[in-house]
Amino acid sequence: MSETFVIIGAGQAGCQAAATLRSEHFTGDIVMIGDEAQPPYQRPPLSKKYLMGELAAPRLELRPRKFYDDQNVTLKLATRALSIDTRAHRITLSDGTSQPYTKVLLATGTRARPLAIPGADLTGIFYLRTLADVDQLRPQVAPGKRVVLLGGGFIGLEVAAVAAKLGCAVTVVEMAPRLMGRAVSDVVSKFYLDEHRKAGVTVYLDTASVAIEGANGAATGVKLSTGDTVPADIVLVGIGALPNDELAKAAGIACGNGIMVDEFGCTSDPDVFAAGDCADHPNPFAKGRFRLESVQNAIDQAKYAAKAMMGNKIAYHEVPWFWSDQYDLKLQMAGLAIGYDMTVQRGSTDARSFSVFYLENGRVIAVETVNAIPEYMIGRKLIAAKTHVDPEKLADPGVPIKTLAEG
């Protein structure tokens, strides 16, 4: 009998898994279930070029529509998986049908962490996760509008940059003492703080939002822990994401910080796999279990999981990488800054092109670069190859970065 592999989640990981199953010559049926109306599309541009109006929606699609026909992938869009019966190997769908499976991949991603303060249900409060979210938000990001961003992470700051460029009055409210605190070093945080302030963005650090104030059901401002209220026409919430692991939990599959998988992408049920933002996985670069929210992880982990579904088990070991575009600045990161004993800065923030390397026992384990592509690319190579480097040479822009990868 023919096998049926079901992919729950039609995002970057789900789409990659379908493509990999076919390129690895899986001949059974593939059914991909997605709760959004669109076929799989790229999310990174949503807070960047798409919000700016520089990229039309069709250009976001990861694959042309005929790809799914050509590759015999059945897309069930605008459909939710409601439950998985692992014993009967059946998934109950929101359209009232039941989908049998031989193996299933959970590529359910994350959702925006909801705001939990008084006034959070007023209109004029937006989140940014899906195309539909941005289509609602975009008309509001107009010249003269007062835009308040809750959260100074990648989403908040990318939107701040776009909104500032479009002529909005922009305020960022961040609870931590610095911007992008979970992701980058002090030097990079401080540099971006200066850049945003230069662009006219008001940034509050060490500040909590205690309530959204409103009139007639609509948000009018954000009350801060300082006692001040920042007037707002719109509020965008970018305070992190939560893994969509409820479906797995309800099916009795082990979950931690997301759906737990082994190094091959298999969950506690041998016929259920998981990949992408939702997967709590052993990551050698994190020196333990980790959950990564990134395009790199979605693509690479989906490839490994798809192979594992076909019985080809390879331990996941790809160097993590990330990027963020704000203004004319290209922030690129590779590796994970976990367990480092030294940091080395190369280049100056004044030149608006610099990098920060994280070392552990003389080896580069992570790098952050701003407008410094050679350092980023060499950094990735150094991390993968676990090369020993001389910190003095690394810090000296006079020493070509390429020579450091030669050993």
Added chain:
Amino acid sequence: MAKITYISHGGKETTVDVPDGLTVMEGAIRNSIDGIDADCGGACACATCHVYVDPAWSPKIPAKSEMEDSMLDFAVDLQPTSRLSCQIKVTAALDGMIVRMPKSQH
């Protein structure tokens, strides 16, 4: 609109019409042409959309930005006409262009 011919590493030729404004990378992705990964979707962040522009066409396309040049430095099997296909915007002037795919993008 331009007709662009993509030649895979194995020698398979595919010619497709690519509308103006799209990139050479998007022309491949939209037509399910294998050999271009484009992991980052065209943000010039991954160097997995590397192509060799046919030498006859190489001088006719706009020059590389500094950013593309730096990224390309690290692509696999670099050649003099190597480009990142996400950075080449299609115009009518590119009608007839030929690009070849490298052995691997990783």
